[in-house]
Amino acid sequence: MRNRPLFLKLLSAVIVFGAWEIAGRIPVSYAFPTFLESMSALAALTLDGTIFTAYAETLKPLVVGIIISAVLGIGIGLWTGLSSKFDWLFSPIFVVMQAAPLAALIPLLIMVYGIGLTSKVLVVCIMAMPVIVLNTSGAVRNTPYTLKEMGRAFLGTERDIMLKIVIPAASPIIFAGLRLGVSAGFIGAILSELKITPTGVGDIITYSRSIADYPSMYAAIFSIIVLAVLFLNLLEKIERLLFGGNIRGYVSD
Amino acid sequence: MAMSQTRVAPKRGDEHDVEYAVSVRDVSKNYGDVEALKDLSLDFPRGQLTSILGPSGCGKTTLLKIIAGLLSPTSGEVEVNGKAVTGPGPDRAFVFQDFALLPWASVIRNVAFGLELRGVARSERESIAQKYIQNVGLGGFENSFPHELSGGMRQRVGLARALSVDAQVLLMDEPFSAVDEQTRRKFQEDLLSLVQQESRTFIFVTHSIEEAVYVSDQIAILLPRPSRVSEIIKPTGIRNKGTDDIRRDPEYLDIVDRIWASLRSYVE
Numbered sequence: 001m002r003n004r005p006l007f008l009k010l011l012s013a014v015i016v017f018g019a020w021e022i023a024g025r026i027p028v029s030y031a032f033p034t035f036l037e038s039m040s041a042l043a044a045l046t047l048d049g050t051i052f053t054a055y056a057e058t059l060k061p062l063v064v065g066i067i068i069s070a071v072l073g074i075g076i077g078l079w080t081g082l083s084s085k086f087d088w089l090f091s092p093i094f095v096v097m098q099a100a101p102l103a104a105l106i107p108l109l110i111m112v113y114g115i116g117l118t119s120k121v122l123v124v125c126i127m128a129m130p131v132i133v134l135n136t137s138g139a140v141r142n143t144p145y146t147l148k149e150m151g152r153a154f155l156g157t158e159r160d161i162m163l164k165i166v167i168p169a170a171s172p173i174i175f176a177g178l179r180l181g182v183s184a185g186f187i188g189a190i191l192s193e194l195k196i197t198p199t200g201v202g203d204i205i206t207y208s209r210s211i212a213d214y215p216s217m218y219a220a221i222f223s224i225i226v227l228a229v230l231f232l233n234l235l236e237k238i239e240r241l242l243f244g245g246n247i248r249g250y251v252s253d
Numbered sequence: 254m255a256m257s258q259t260r261v262a263p264k265r266g267d268e269h270d271v272e273y274a275v276s277v278r279d280v281s282k283n284y285g286d287v288e289a290l291k292d293l294s295l296d297f298p299r300g301q302l303t304s305i306l307g308p309s310g311c312g313k314t315t316l317l318k319i320i321a322g323l324l325s326p327t328s329g330e331v332e333v334n335g336k337a338v339t340g341p342g343p344d345r346a347f348v349f350q351d352f353a354l355l356p357w358a359s360v361i362r363n364v365a366f367g368l369e370l371r372g373v374a375r376s377e378r379e380s381i382a383q384k385y386i387q388n389v390g391l392g393g394f395e396n397s398f399p400h401e402l403s404g405g406m407r408q409r410v411g412l413a414r415a416l417s418v419d420a421q422v423l424l425m426d427e428p429f430s431a432v433d434e435q436t437r438r439k440f441q442e443d444l445l446s447l448v449q450q451e452s453r454t455f456i457f458v459t460h461s462i463e464e465a466v467y468v469s470d471q472i473a474i475l476l477p478r479p480s481r482v483s484e485i486i487k488p489t490g491i492r493n494k495g496t497d498d499i500r501r502d503p504e505y506l507d508i509v510d511r512i513w514a515s516l517r518s519y520v521e
Contacts, residue, residue: 147353149323153322153323153341154346154370154418157370160370164369168355243357
């Protein structure tokens with residue numbers, strides 16, 4: 001029973017990679033390498049250390065951006081969720097941010113903040129923050145009323161009710177927002193490297209494409225997906241550690 | 254038939270006053286134009302279980318939440334042990350209809366949550382919680398989460414939480430309405446022995462006539478629009494019978510019939 005999820009994961013990996021391999025062999029397109037070619041390119045990139053220096057560069061805006069987005073995003077989300085005034089003031093900004101065509105706005109960011117780290121961090125934040133803010137504020141606003149009433153009946157202070165009831169109750173949706181935000185942040189980090197200055201993983205992608213080394217290009221894309229999945233798994237572990245009973249949903253379900 | 258029935262006439266300053274744990278005096282509650290309660294007065298004898306019974310929409314839960322201090326009355330006042338109620342207090346504990354358990358917390362943390370909010374140290378509150386978890390028959394489930402328990406067990410957690418804060422008055426808002434019929438019967442039997450063991454005052458809101466007659470020392474019947482106490486019934490004769498004999502006692506059946514006769518015209 002315990003091994004079944006692992007088995008299913010492996011099975012789905014085999015199916016997806018098998019399909020990739022077959023599609024590469026047909027070939028679907030001259031620019032689409034097979035799975036095995038991509039993996040050997042990844043091994044080569046790993047062995048000569050290129051991938052590590054690339055990630056050292058890419059992770060900077062990514063990690064900084066995600067930390068800022070998570071801390072600021074949850075903070076603003078709690079604030080707008082609890083006060084209708086701040087909701088009125090801030091929510092439209094994030095709705096607009098989420099809907100904005102970011103790639104088109106990047107030249108504007110470069111004009112203001114240059115081509116350095118600041119612009120890249122901002123791209124990550126613009127991608128990651130709106131969904132974190134909007135999810136957090138929505139979740140906080142929808143705390144089950146009887147839980148708050150229970151807190152008052154058992155003499156909880158406003159602060160107790162906030163920290164021990166409202167935030168934990170909102171945590172599943174806050175974490176769902178974090179997961180979506182982090183995924184969007186990964187996209188933002190690569191986008192910024194493709195659109196602002198080619199550094200890190202974005203550089204491998206751009207360069208390999210320009211010399212038609214498609215296996216290396218797909219190897220880089222594959223590696224970023226793997227990293228994102230690992231990161232999302234880590235996030236899930238943190239959630240389970242903090243709010244174990246929430247995983248199966250609410251008592252009132 | 255040893256059944257007494259009195260019109261409500263709260264006697265302020267009367268020598269019997271000390272026997273009442275909770276007194277509700279001339280309480281009115283309006284929601285906008287709607288009068289939920291009007292000039293309602295009712296006394297709750299110390300150490301006994303009083304049910305508040307009435308058709309749905311008659312303001313039973315509103316009254317209970319006013320006593321709890323969760324709602325404030327438009328006019329009138331509530332006294333608990335002679336002190337006017339201004340908000341929730343340590344002398345009252347609440348059992349919720351929908352349990353109101355923290356889904357992310359284990360049984361023991363849920364039971365100890367009232368004490369946690371009062372700032373009781375962890376080891377102390379957990380040993381108190383442990384005792385009441387045993388009392389309500391949930392021993393062995395300390396580390397389970399609410400979603401792993403049946404509806405009846407969840408309400409036992411809610412009950413243990415209310416008992417562990419050591420309040421003299423227990424306010425129960427239709428506590429058994431969300432559990433199945435068999436669990437409910439077991440609960441009612443357990444409640445009877447709980448009232449005997451614990452020297453606390455129980456205020457019990459229900460819409461079930463049979464339940465009210467089965468568990469109560471005193472039944473206050475509320476009639477709606479606007480709510481007032483129409484009569485108080487004390488099923489004293491059946492109180493000393495064993496839990497198995499109450500339901501076929503002629504007095505039990507008579508009271509159930511009589512209450513239904515006076516309520517039926519208010520039920521749509």
